[in-house]
Amino acid sequence: MDRVPLALRKAFYCQPGIQGAHEKGGFEGQIGWFRRNHLVPEVESFAELNAMVDAWDQADDARRIGSRARTVGEHFATEQPLLAPLPAEPFETGRRFNSRVDRYAQVTVRMNEYSVPARMVGRQVRVLLHAGELVVFDGKTEIARHG
Incomplete structure (x- = not known):
């Protein structure tokens, strides 16, 4: 497979419905893995839960998905320069x-x-x-x- 820089790749969308169900399993599988491994803790507060999620996120950087050559953190380091910056003003989520x-x-x-x-x-x-x-x-x- 040719190595194409992320900035030059075209967006790929999976097919909707049953005909495209096989295309999104990797992504949904990762969400299921995260839910099963992380979203069942008993905590006293949202602050405690947020601290746990931050620790899991840092630990997850060293994880490899399947037989991929690079870790989650290495893939993110490649993608991070292409992301838009966070807004300067706080964003109200309530x-x-x-x-x-x-x-x-x-x-x-x-x-x-x-x-x-x-x-x-x-x-x-x-x-x-x-x-x-x-x-x-x-x-x-x-x-x-x-x-």
Whole structure:
């Protein structure tokens, strides 16, 4: 097989549906391997889980996939210069909601109720929902956090 620099290769897309199912097994197999080997830990917090994932990521750099000549880390080192840089500004990953505080000093977000200070009854607030926590704001001031 001819060695073509990554920058000159054309994009290859697998065929959709059953006729292309054989084309994506390597990629999906790697996702399954990662899930079976890493996504079953018992942790106390997302910070602990993130630290574990970082350690696995570093250890994975030395792994070889099948009989490939280069490691995962070596393949990434080849590809990394071609990737776009990360954005300079932080990227908010939470979902935003507007909610009115009810007479019980609670806001409802996705059918769940969260308490806020009683002084906020009847007021409109902004809510930021992340995977592991919910933060409620009055203007730019944080008034409640639930995790």
